[in-house]
Amino acid sequence: MNVWMILGLMGLTFVLAIDQFNLTEVVYQPLVAGPLAGLILGEVEAGFVVGAAYQLVTLGSLPIGGAQPPNALMGTLVSLLWVKAGLQASPLAALILAYPWAMAGQAAVKYLFERNNQTVNRAVEAIAHNQPERALRLHAWAVIRLGLVFGSLVGGSALVILSAGPWLLAMLPPWVISGLALGGEMLRWLGVATLLTMMRDKKAILWIGVGFGLTWMFASWLAPQWLVPLVTLVGAVLVISQRSNPDAPLAQDEDL
Protein backbone atom coordinates (compact mmCIF):
# COMPACT_ATOMS: atom_id res chain seq x y z
CA MET A 1 0.00 0.00 0.00
CA ASN A 2 1.32 3.35 -1.07
CA VAL A 3 0.39 6.58 0.73
CA TRP A 4 0.88 8.68 -2.41
CA MET A 5 -1.40 6.37 -4.35
CA ILE A 6 -4.21 6.80 -1.83
CA LEU A 7 -3.69 10.58 -1.68
CA GLY A 8 -3.76 10.72 -5.48
CA LEU A 9 -6.97 8.71 -5.55
CA MET A 10 -8.52 11.03 -2.95
CA GLY A 11 -7.54 14.05 -5.05
CA LEU A 12 -9.06 12.49 -8.17
CA THR A 13 -12.22 11.65 -6.23
CA PHE A 14 -12.47 15.24 -4.97
CA VAL A 15 -12.44 16.57 -8.55
CA LEU A 16 -14.74 13.89 -9.99
CA ALA A 17 -17.28 14.18 -7.14
CA ILE A 18 -17.60 17.91 -7.89
CA ASP A 19 -17.87 17.05 -11.58
CA GLN A 20 -20.89 14.81 -10.93
CA PHE A 21 -23.39 17.66 -10.97
CA ASN A 22 -21.31 20.58 -12.27
CA LEU A 23 -18.68 21.69 -14.74
CA THR A 24 -18.29 19.01 -17.45
CA GLU A 25 -20.77 16.43 -16.05
CA VAL A 26 -19.01 13.79 -18.13
CA VAL A 27 -15.53 13.12 -16.72
CA TYR A 28 -17.06 11.51 -13.62
CA GLN A 29 -18.85 8.88 -15.71
CA PRO A 30 -17.46 5.35 -15.31
CA LEU A 31 -16.14 5.22 -18.85
CA VAL A 32 -13.70 8.05 -18.10
CA ALA A 33 -13.33 7.73 -14.33
CA GLY A 34 -12.42 4.03 -14.60
CA PRO A 35 -9.30 4.48 -16.76
CA LEU A 36 -8.25 7.58 -14.78
CA ALA A 37 -8.47 5.76 -11.45
CA GLY A 38 -6.77 2.75 -13.07
CA LEU A 39 -3.89 5.01 -14.05
CA ILE A 40 -3.40 6.14 -10.45
CA LEU A 41 -3.73 2.64 -9.00
CA GLY A 42 -1.49 1.08 -11.64
CA GLU A 43 -4.32 -1.09 -13.02
CA VAL A 44 -4.94 0.67 -16.34
CA GLU A 45 -6.17 -2.40 -18.21
CA ALA A 46 -8.70 -3.27 -15.50
CA GLY A 47 -9.66 0.40 -15.41
CA PHE A 48 -10.73 0.26 -19.05
CA VAL A 49 -12.68 -2.99 -18.63
CA VAL A 50 -14.40 -1.94 -15.40
CA GLY A 51 -15.17 1.55 -16.71
CA ALA A 52 -16.70 0.33 -19.96
CA ALA A 53 -18.73 -2.43 -18.26
CA TYR A 54 -19.95 -0.09 -15.51
CA GLN A 55 -20.98 2.48 -18.12
CA LEU A 56 -23.27 -0.10 -19.71
CA VAL A 57 -24.69 -0.92 -16.26
CA THR A 58 -25.50 2.74 -15.51
CA LEU A 59 -26.99 3.36 -18.96
CA GLY A 60 -30.51 3.22 -17.58
CA SER A 61 -29.95 4.90 -14.24
CA LEU A 62 -29.12 8.58 -14.46
CA PRO A 63 -30.46 10.97 -11.83
CA ILE A 64 -34.02 11.92 -12.85
CA GLY A 65 -35.44 15.10 -11.41
CA GLY A 66 -33.06 15.06 -8.45
CA ALA A 67 -33.82 11.44 -7.51
CA GLN A 68 -30.54 9.63 -6.98
CA PRO A 69 -29.59 6.19 -8.39
CA PRO A 70 -26.77 4.13 -6.80
CA ASN A 71 -23.70 6.33 -7.15
CA ALA A 72 -21.74 5.37 -10.27
CA LEU A 73 -18.56 7.26 -9.32
CA MET A 74 -18.28 5.54 -5.96
CA GLY A 75 -19.00 2.17 -7.60
CA THR A 76 -16.30 2.64 -10.23
CA LEU A 77 -13.58 3.79 -7.83
CA VAL A 78 -14.24 1.07 -5.25
CA SER A 79 -14.41 -1.57 -8.00
CA LEU A 80 -10.87 -0.62 -8.96
CA LEU A 81 -9.78 -0.78 -5.33
CA TRP A 82 -11.06 -4.36 -5.20
CA VAL A 83 -9.20 -5.11 -8.43
CA LYS A 84 -6.05 -3.72 -6.85
CA ALA A 85 -6.66 -5.91 -3.79
CA GLY A 86 -6.31 -9.03 -5.96
CA LEU A 87 -9.03 -9.39 -8.58
CA GLN A 88 -6.76 -8.63 -11.55
CA ALA A 89 -7.74 -11.92 -13.21
CA SER A 90 -11.52 -11.29 -13.07
CA PRO A 91 -12.09 -7.53 -12.73
CA LEU A 92 -15.85 -7.75 -13.30
CA ALA A 93 -16.29 -9.59 -9.99
CA ALA A 94 -15.30 -6.27 -8.43
CA LEU A 95 -18.46 -4.63 -9.83
CA ILE A 96 -20.55 -6.82 -7.52
CA LEU A 97 -18.28 -6.35 -4.51
CA ALA A 98 -18.47 -2.56 -4.97
CA TYR A 99 -22.26 -2.44 -5.11
CA PRO A 100 -22.66 -1.67 -1.36
CA TRP A 101 -20.32 1.31 -1.82
CA ALA A 102 -22.44 2.57 -4.69
CA MET A 103 -25.42 2.48 -2.33
CA ALA A 104 -23.37 4.30 0.33
CA GLY A 105 -22.48 6.96 -2.24
CA GLN A 106 -26.18 7.37 -3.04
CA ALA A 107 -26.91 7.85 0.67
CA ALA A 108 -24.06 10.38 0.94
CA VAL A 109 -25.44 12.46 -1.94
CA LYS A 110 -28.92 12.39 -0.40
CA TYR A 111 -27.51 13.48 2.97
CA LEU A 112 -25.54 16.34 1.38
CA PHE A 113 -28.54 17.59 -0.61
CA GLU A 114 -30.50 17.57 2.65
CA ARG A 115 -27.64 19.39 4.39
CA ASN A 116 -27.51 22.00 1.62
CA ASN A 117 -30.99 23.20 2.70
CA GLN A 118 -29.34 25.01 5.63
CA THR A 119 -26.42 26.23 3.54
CA VAL A 120 -28.75 27.80 0.97
CA ASN A 121 -30.89 29.30 3.75
CA ARG A 122 -27.76 30.97 5.15
CA ALA A 123 -26.77 32.17 1.68
CA VAL A 124 -30.21 33.69 1.08
CA GLU A 125 -29.91 35.43 4.46
CA ALA A 126 -26.52 36.78 3.38
CA ILE A 127 -28.04 38.10 0.14
CA ALA A 128 -30.76 39.80 2.16
CA HIS A 129 -28.03 41.44 4.29
CA ASN A 130 -26.18 42.81 1.26
CA GLN A 131 -23.35 40.27 1.39
CA PRO A 132 -23.35 38.78 -2.14
CA GLU A 133 -19.73 37.68 -1.78
CA ARG A 134 -20.60 35.61 1.27
CA ALA A 135 -23.48 33.98 -0.62
CA LEU A 136 -21.16 33.03 -3.47
CA ARG A 137 -18.67 31.61 -0.96
CA LEU A 138 -21.41 29.45 0.58
CA HIS A 139 -22.41 28.34 -2.94
CA ALA A 140 -18.81 27.23 -3.53
CA TRP A 141 -18.48 25.68 -0.09
CA ALA A 142 -21.47 23.41 -0.72
CA VAL A 143 -19.74 21.85 -3.71
CA ILE A 144 -16.33 21.67 -2.02
CA ARG A 145 -17.98 19.83 0.85
CA LEU A 146 -19.37 17.30 -1.64
CA GLY A 147 -15.85 16.71 -2.93
CA LEU A 148 -14.40 16.42 0.56
CA VAL A 149 -17.04 13.92 1.73
CA PHE A 150 -16.50 11.72 -1.33
CA GLY A 151 -12.72 12.07 -1.08
CA SER A 152 -12.65 10.95 2.52
CA LEU A 153 -15.13 8.12 1.90
CA VAL A 154 -12.94 6.77 -0.90
CA GLY A 155 -9.75 7.32 1.13
CA GLY A 156 -11.18 5.37 4.08
CA SER A 157 -12.42 2.60 1.80
CA ALA A 158 -8.99 2.41 0.16
CA LEU A 159 -7.32 1.89 3.54
CA VAL A 160 -9.78 -0.88 4.47
CA ILE A 161 -9.91 -2.64 1.10
CA LEU A 162 -6.21 -2.51 0.32
CA SER A 163 -5.27 -3.85 3.76
CA ALA A 164 -8.04 -6.39 4.45
CA GLY A 165 -9.09 -7.11 0.86
CA PRO A 166 -6.27 -9.50 -0.18
CA TRP A 167 -6.82 -11.57 2.95
CA LEU A 168 -10.58 -11.70 2.36
CA LEU A 169 -10.23 -12.60 -1.32
CA ALA A 170 -7.78 -15.41 -0.47
CA MET A 171 -10.41 -16.99 1.78
CA LEU A 172 -13.04 -17.16 -0.97
CA PRO A 173 -13.15 -20.39 -3.01
CA PRO A 174 -12.43 -19.82 -6.73
CA TRP A 175 -15.97 -20.65 -7.84
CA VAL A 176 -17.30 -17.72 -5.80
CA ILE A 177 -14.98 -15.30 -7.64
CA SER A 178 -15.94 -16.67 -11.05
CA GLY A 179 -19.62 -16.62 -10.05
CA LEU A 180 -19.32 -12.97 -9.03
CA ALA A 181 -17.53 -12.20 -12.30
CA LEU A 182 -20.35 -13.83 -14.22
CA GLY A 183 -22.83 -11.77 -12.21
CA GLY A 184 -20.81 -8.67 -13.08
CA GLU A 185 -20.99 -9.57 -16.77
CA MET A 186 -24.74 -10.06 -16.57
CA LEU A 187 -25.28 -6.73 -14.79
CA ARG A 188 -25.08 -4.92 -18.13
CA TRP A 189 -28.29 -6.68 -19.18
CA LEU A 190 -29.94 -4.87 -16.29
CA GLY A 191 -28.58 -1.54 -17.57
CA VAL A 192 -29.94 -1.85 -21.09
CA ALA A 193 -33.21 -3.43 -19.90
CA THR A 194 -33.76 -0.43 -17.60
CA LEU A 195 -33.15 1.90 -20.51
CA LEU A 196 -35.62 -0.07 -22.62
CA THR A 197 -38.34 0.62 -20.05
CA MET A 198 -37.77 4.37 -20.60
CA MET A 199 -38.86 4.07 -24.21
CA ARG A 200 -42.49 5.10 -24.10
CA ASP A 201 -43.46 4.74 -27.73
CA LYS A 202 -43.66 1.02 -28.33
CA LYS A 203 -45.01 1.48 -31.86
CA ALA A 204 -41.49 2.19 -33.08
CA ILE A 205 -40.24 -1.18 -31.79
CA LEU A 206 -39.29 -2.17 -35.34
CA TRP A 207 -36.35 0.22 -35.16
CA ILE A 208 -34.79 -1.65 -32.26
CA GLY A 209 -35.14 -4.89 -34.19
CA VAL A 210 -33.49 -3.57 -37.34
CA GLY A 211 -30.62 -1.94 -35.41
CA PHE A 212 -30.10 -5.13 -33.43
CA GLY A 213 -30.27 -7.37 -36.49
CA LEU A 214 -27.91 -5.28 -38.58
CA THR A 215 -25.27 -5.23 -35.84
CA TRP A 216 -25.69 -8.96 -35.19
CA MET A 217 -25.36 -9.79 -38.90
CA PHE A 218 -22.05 -8.02 -39.36
CA ALA A 219 -20.65 -8.81 -35.89
CA SER A 220 -18.24 -11.44 -37.21
CA TRP A 221 -16.96 -9.22 -40.04
CA LEU A 222 -16.11 -6.02 -38.22
CA ALA A 223 -14.80 -5.34 -34.71
CA PRO A 224 -17.47 -3.75 -32.46
CA GLN A 225 -15.53 -0.51 -31.94
CA TRP A 226 -15.97 0.18 -35.68
CA LEU A 227 -19.28 -1.61 -36.23
CA VAL A 228 -21.33 0.08 -33.52
CA PRO A 229 -20.55 3.70 -34.52
CA LEU A 230 -21.04 2.76 -38.16
CA VAL A 231 -24.48 1.23 -37.65
CA THR A 232 -25.37 4.17 -35.38
CA LEU A 233 -24.54 6.56 -38.22
CA VAL A 234 -26.59 4.46 -40.66
CA GLY A 235 -29.50 4.74 -38.22
CA ALA A 236 -29.03 8.50 -37.94
CA VAL A 237 -29.14 8.86 -41.73
CA LEU A 238 -32.28 6.71 -41.92
CA VAL A 239 -33.99 8.62 -39.12
CA ILE A 240 -33.13 12.05 -40.51
CA SER A 241 -34.35 11.09 -43.98
CA GLN A 242 -37.80 10.29 -42.55
CA ARG A 243 -40.32 13.08 -42.95
CA SER A 244 -41.06 15.09 -39.84
CA ASN A 245 -44.59 16.08 -38.96
CA PRO A 246 -44.91 19.89 -38.75
CA ASP A 247 -48.59 19.75 -37.77
CA ALA A 248 -48.12 17.56 -34.71
CA PRO A 249 -49.78 18.93 -31.55
CA LEU A 250 -47.49 20.45 -28.90
CA ALA A 251 -45.88 17.86 -26.64
CA GLN A 252 -47.25 17.16 -23.21
CA ASP A 253 -44.63 17.88 -20.57
CA GLU A 254 -42.63 14.68 -20.14
CA ASP A 255 -43.82 12.79 -23.15
CA LEU A 256 -40.93 12.24 -25.55
Add this chain to the structure above:
Amino acid sequence: MKTFLKTRIAWRSLWLQASFSFQHMQALGWWAAWWPALKVHQPQLESADPQSLAHTRFYNTHPLFIGLVLGEALHAIEHGKSAEQLLASRDITMGPLGGLGDALMLVLIVPLSVAFSVGWTFQGSWWGPVMFVVVFSAIRLGLRFGLLNWAYRFGSTALLKFLQLQTRLKVQINRMGLWMMGVLIAGFAVSGLGVSDGVSPWVGAAGVAGIYAVFQTRVLNPRHIVGLLVLMGLTFAYFTQ
Protein backbone atom coordinates in the same frame (compact mmCIF):
# COMPACT_ATOMS: atom_id res chain seq x y z
CA MET B 1 -19.32 43.60 -23.69
CA LYS B 2 -22.51 41.68 -24.41
CA THR B 3 -20.55 38.61 -25.51
CA PHE B 4 -18.43 38.88 -22.39
CA LEU B 5 -21.52 38.98 -20.19
CA LYS B 6 -23.06 36.01 -22.01
CA THR B 7 -19.88 33.97 -21.65
CA ARG B 8 -19.67 34.93 -18.00
CA ILE B 9 -23.17 33.82 -17.10
CA ALA B 10 -22.81 30.68 -19.25
CA TRP B 11 -19.65 29.79 -17.31
CA ARG B 12 -21.38 30.45 -14.01
CA SER B 13 -24.33 28.33 -15.12
CA LEU B 14 -21.95 25.36 -15.28
CA TRP B 15 -22.08 25.58 -11.45
CA LEU B 16 -25.87 25.67 -11.42
CA GLN B 17 -26.15 22.61 -9.18
CA ALA B 18 -23.18 23.32 -6.91
CA SER B 19 -25.49 23.99 -3.95
CA PHE B 20 -28.35 21.73 -5.06
CA SER B 21 -30.67 21.03 -2.15
CA PHE B 22 -33.98 19.21 -1.91
CA GLN B 23 -35.71 22.29 -0.52
CA HIS B 24 -34.43 25.03 -2.88
CA MET B 25 -33.04 22.88 -5.70
CA GLN B 26 -31.10 25.18 -8.06
CA ALA B 27 -32.27 28.47 -6.50
CA LEU B 28 -28.84 29.66 -5.32
CA GLY B 29 -27.18 28.36 -8.49
CA TRP B 30 -29.54 30.47 -10.56
CA TRP B 31 -28.92 33.55 -8.43
CA ALA B 32 -25.14 33.06 -8.67
CA ALA B 33 -25.32 32.80 -12.46
CA TRP B 34 -27.71 35.74 -12.79
CA TRP B 35 -26.10 38.20 -10.36
CA PRO B 36 -23.48 39.52 -12.89
CA ALA B 37 -26.27 40.30 -15.39
CA LEU B 38 -28.20 42.20 -12.72
CA LYS B 39 -25.08 44.18 -11.80
CA VAL B 40 -24.37 45.09 -15.43
CA HIS B 41 -27.86 46.45 -16.00
CA GLN B 42 -28.20 48.17 -12.65
CA PRO B 43 -24.71 48.84 -11.26
CA GLN B 44 -26.14 50.55 -8.18
CA LEU B 45 -28.30 47.52 -7.29
CA GLU B 46 -27.69 46.00 -3.89
CA SER B 47 -28.18 42.30 -3.34
CA ALA B 48 -30.85 42.94 -0.67
CA ASP B 49 -33.01 44.75 -3.25
CA PRO B 50 -36.29 42.90 -3.88
CA GLN B 51 -35.29 42.68 -7.55
CA SER B 52 -32.29 40.54 -6.59
CA LEU B 53 -33.93 38.76 -3.69
CA ALA B 54 -36.77 37.54 -5.92
CA HIS B 55 -34.21 35.50 -7.85
CA THR B 56 -33.41 33.33 -4.83
CA ARG B 57 -36.77 31.57 -4.85
CA PHE B 58 -37.21 27.90 -5.67
CA TYR B 59 -36.15 26.88 -9.15
CA ASN B 60 -35.34 23.61 -10.89
CA THR B 61 -34.90 22.70 -14.53
CA HIS B 62 -32.63 20.39 -16.46
CA PRO B 63 -29.09 21.85 -16.65
CA LEU B 64 -28.99 20.84 -20.33
CA PHE B 65 -31.38 23.67 -21.20
CA ILE B 66 -30.36 26.36 -18.71
CA GLY B 67 -28.81 28.25 -21.65
CA LEU B 68 -32.27 28.74 -23.15
CA VAL B 69 -33.67 30.07 -19.87
CA LEU B 70 -30.73 32.43 -19.35
CA GLY B 71 -30.96 33.74 -22.92
CA GLU B 72 -34.66 34.46 -22.48
CA ALA B 73 -33.99 36.22 -19.20
CA LEU B 74 -31.19 38.29 -20.72
CA HIS B 75 -33.53 39.38 -23.50
CA ALA B 76 -36.20 40.25 -20.95
CA ILE B 77 -33.93 42.37 -18.73
CA GLU B 78 -32.61 44.30 -21.74
CA HIS B 79 -36.15 45.14 -22.79
CA GLY B 80 -36.97 46.56 -19.40
CA LYS B 81 -39.14 43.74 -18.04
CA SER B 82 -39.58 43.72 -14.27
CA ALA B 83 -38.09 40.97 -12.12
CA GLU B 84 -41.55 39.46 -11.62
CA GLN B 85 -42.27 39.31 -15.37
CA LEU B 86 -38.85 37.82 -15.98
CA LEU B 87 -39.31 35.20 -13.25
CA ALA B 88 -42.78 34.32 -14.48
CA SER B 89 -41.39 33.39 -17.88
CA ARG B 90 -38.50 31.59 -16.18
CA ASP B 91 -40.74 29.51 -13.92
CA ILE B 92 -42.91 28.12 -16.70
CA THR B 93 -39.79 26.44 -18.13
CA MET B 94 -39.47 24.20 -15.06
CA GLY B 95 -41.89 21.43 -16.05
CA PRO B 96 -41.42 21.04 -19.82
CA LEU B 97 -37.67 21.48 -19.97
CA GLY B 98 -37.06 19.36 -16.86
CA GLY B 99 -38.85 16.32 -18.26
CA LEU B 100 -37.48 16.82 -21.76
CA GLY B 101 -33.89 17.12 -20.50
CA ASP B 102 -34.02 13.86 -18.55
CA ALA B 103 -35.53 12.04 -21.50
CA LEU B 104 -33.07 13.45 -24.06
CA MET B 105 -30.11 12.69 -21.82
CA LEU B 106 -31.19 9.07 -21.23
CA VAL B 107 -32.51 8.25 -24.66
CA LEU B 108 -30.19 10.13 -26.99
CA ILE B 109 -27.13 11.90 -25.63
CA VAL B 110 -25.60 9.30 -23.31
CA PRO B 111 -26.29 6.27 -25.58
CA LEU B 112 -24.85 8.19 -28.54
CA SER B 113 -21.65 9.04 -26.63
CA VAL B 114 -21.45 5.45 -25.39
CA ALA B 115 -21.93 3.99 -28.90
CA PHE B 116 -18.98 5.98 -30.18
CA SER B 117 -16.62 5.14 -27.32
CA VAL B 118 -17.35 1.98 -25.36
CA GLY B 119 -15.87 -0.36 -28.00
CA TRP B 120 -12.54 1.42 -27.90
CA THR B 121 -12.60 1.42 -24.12
CA PHE B 122 -13.12 -2.35 -24.00
CA GLN B 123 -10.08 -2.60 -26.30
CA GLY B 124 -8.04 -0.66 -23.73
CA SER B 125 -7.56 2.41 -25.90
CA TRP B 126 -7.56 5.98 -24.55
CA TRP B 127 -9.41 6.90 -27.72
CA GLY B 128 -12.58 5.61 -25.99
CA PRO B 129 -12.69 8.00 -23.02
CA VAL B 130 -11.56 10.87 -25.27
CA MET B 131 -14.37 10.20 -27.77
CA PHE B 132 -16.87 9.95 -24.91
CA VAL B 133 -15.90 13.33 -23.48
CA VAL B 134 -15.76 14.97 -26.93
CA VAL B 135 -19.15 13.72 -28.18
CA PHE B 136 -20.94 14.40 -24.90
CA SER B 137 -19.38 17.83 -24.36
CA ALA B 138 -19.95 18.91 -27.95
CA ILE B 139 -23.68 18.27 -27.56
CA ARG B 140 -23.92 19.70 -24.05
CA LEU B 141 -21.82 22.82 -24.53
CA GLY B 142 -23.32 23.34 -27.97
CA LEU B 143 -26.76 23.37 -26.37
CA ARG B 144 -25.57 25.62 -23.52
CA PHE B 145 -24.01 28.35 -25.65
CA GLY B 146 -26.13 27.82 -28.76
CA LEU B 147 -29.43 27.98 -26.93
CA LEU B 148 -28.28 31.02 -24.94
CA ASN B 149 -27.62 33.00 -28.12
CA TRP B 150 -30.70 31.64 -29.86
CA ALA B 151 -33.06 32.41 -26.98
CA TYR B 152 -31.46 35.84 -26.56
CA ARG B 153 -32.48 36.60 -30.13
CA PHE B 154 -36.06 35.37 -29.88
CA GLY B 155 -36.84 36.48 -26.33
CA SER B 156 -40.00 35.25 -24.66
CA THR B 157 -41.14 33.22 -27.69
CA ALA B 158 -37.98 31.08 -27.54
CA LEU B 159 -39.47 28.46 -25.24
CA LEU B 160 -42.51 27.98 -27.46
CA LYS B 161 -40.38 27.79 -30.61
CA PHE B 162 -38.11 25.27 -28.92
CA LEU B 163 -41.00 23.08 -27.79
CA GLN B 164 -42.47 23.18 -31.31
CA LEU B 165 -39.13 22.07 -32.72
CA GLN B 166 -38.97 19.29 -30.16
CA THR B 167 -42.50 18.18 -31.03
CA ARG B 168 -41.55 17.97 -34.69
CA LEU B 169 -38.46 15.94 -33.86
CA LYS B 170 -40.11 13.78 -31.18
CA VAL B 171 -40.67 10.80 -33.44
CA GLN B 172 -37.14 10.95 -34.87
CA ILE B 173 -35.51 11.21 -31.44
CA ASN B 174 -37.47 8.20 -30.22
CA ARG B 175 -36.58 6.13 -33.30
CA MET B 176 -32.93 7.07 -32.99
CA GLY B 177 -32.94 6.07 -29.32
CA LEU B 178 -34.51 2.71 -30.10
CA TRP B 179 -32.13 2.08 -33.00
CA MET B 180 -29.15 2.75 -30.73
CA MET B 181 -30.58 0.47 -28.05
CA GLY B 182 -30.69 -2.35 -30.58
CA VAL B 183 -27.14 -1.63 -31.73
CA LEU B 184 -25.78 -1.43 -28.20
CA ILE B 185 -27.51 -4.61 -27.08
CA ALA B 186 -26.19 -6.56 -30.08
CA GLY B 187 -22.72 -4.97 -29.86
CA PHE B 188 -21.98 -5.07 -26.16
CA ALA B 189 -24.75 -6.35 -23.92
CA VAL B 190 -25.13 -9.76 -25.49
CA SER B 191 -21.61 -10.70 -26.53
CA GLY B 192 -18.47 -11.18 -24.49
CA LEU B 193 -19.45 -13.44 -21.62
CA GLY B 194 -15.76 -14.03 -21.05
CA VAL B 195 -16.07 -16.10 -17.92
CA SER B 196 -18.11 -18.85 -19.53
CA ASP B 197 -16.78 -19.20 -23.05
CA GLY B 198 -19.20 -20.96 -25.33
CA VAL B 199 -22.34 -19.36 -23.91
CA SER B 200 -24.46 -18.42 -26.89
CA PRO B 201 -25.28 -14.75 -27.52
CA TRP B 202 -28.90 -15.91 -27.53
CA VAL B 203 -28.57 -16.35 -23.76
CA GLY B 204 -27.67 -12.67 -23.49
CA ALA B 205 -30.55 -11.60 -25.69
CA ALA B 206 -32.90 -13.78 -23.62
CA GLY B 207 -31.42 -12.22 -20.46
CA VAL B 208 -32.14 -8.67 -21.60
CA ALA B 209 -35.64 -9.61 -22.73
CA GLY B 210 -36.27 -11.51 -19.48
CA ILE B 211 -35.22 -8.61 -17.25
CA TYR B 212 -37.31 -6.24 -19.37
CA ALA B 213 -40.31 -8.53 -18.95
CA VAL B 214 -39.76 -8.72 -15.19
CA PHE B 215 -39.66 -4.90 -15.04
CA GLN B 216 -42.99 -4.70 -16.82
CA THR B 217 -44.62 -6.71 -14.04
CA ARG B 218 -43.38 -4.10 -11.50
CA VAL B 219 -42.88 -6.81 -8.88
CA LEU B 220 -39.08 -6.59 -8.57
CA ASN B 221 -36.95 -3.44 -8.42
CA PRO B 222 -33.41 -3.16 -9.89
CA ARG B 223 -31.86 -4.00 -6.51
CA HIS B 224 -33.70 -7.33 -6.43
CA ILE B 225 -32.52 -8.08 -9.96
CA VAL B 226 -28.89 -7.39 -9.03
CA GLY B 227 -29.28 -9.96 -6.26
CA LEU B 228 -30.94 -12.40 -8.62
CA LEU B 229 -28.18 -12.08 -11.24
CA VAL B 230 -25.45 -12.62 -8.64
CA LEU B 231 -27.28 -15.68 -7.37
CA MET B 232 -27.58 -17.01 -10.93
CA GLY B 233 -23.86 -16.42 -11.56
CA LEU B 234 -22.85 -18.15 -8.33
CA THR B 235 -25.10 -21.14 -9.02
CA PHE B 236 -23.77 -21.47 -12.56
CA ALA B 237 -20.15 -21.22 -11.38
CA TYR B 238 -20.70 -23.75 -8.58
CA PHE B 239 -22.11 -26.44 -10.86
CA THR B 240 -19.57 -25.91 -13.64
CA GLN B 241 -16.43 -25.57 -11.49
